[in-house]
Amino acid sequence: MRFLDLPAAQGRQVDRFDSVGVTALGLVRTTYSVTTLRVQAGGLIGRHAATQPQLLVIIAGRGWTSGDDGARVAIEAGQAVFFEAGEEHETGSDTGLTALALESDDLPVRDL
Numbered sequence: 001m002r003f004l005d006l007p008a009a010q011g012r013q014v015d016r017f018d019s020v021g022v023t024a025l026g027l028v029r030t031t032y033s034v035t036t037l038r039v040q041a042g043g044l045i046g047r048h049a050a051t052q053p054q055l056l057v058i059i060a061g062r063g064w065t066s067g068d069d070g071a072r073v074a075i076e077a078g079q080a081v082f083f084e085a086g087e088e089h090e091t092g093s094d095t096g097l098t099a100l101a102l103e104s105d106d107l108p109v110r111d112l
Helices: none
Strands: 012-014 020-029 030-050 054-066 073-076 080-083 088-093 097-104
Touching: 030 054, 088 097
Parallel strands: none
Antiparallel strands: 012 020, 020 030, 030 088, 030 097, 054 073, 054 080, 054 088, 054 097
16 A cells, blocks of 8 residues: 655646646546646636546535536535536636546546
């Protein structure tokens, strides 16, 4: 067994797509990637197209996300959102959130 600390100080600052207050820490990268995303209070992952199918799993905090239509939908810990490849989206938070982003060309997500 191996434990991994994921302190907010680790990772890289994300400023692409006019993002603000976001830190990303890649955990796995093969034919898929797993990245932790920390969105600070008032932070934003700016609008961009998903390069491949993406599952965004909120593991702490709350915020909002929007898809192609730009309509903001509340999201919080214990929820996830799936974006198709090419889908425009953005995610933000007034109070802060932590998420895992899973990306892969082969990402079969089932309906629950």
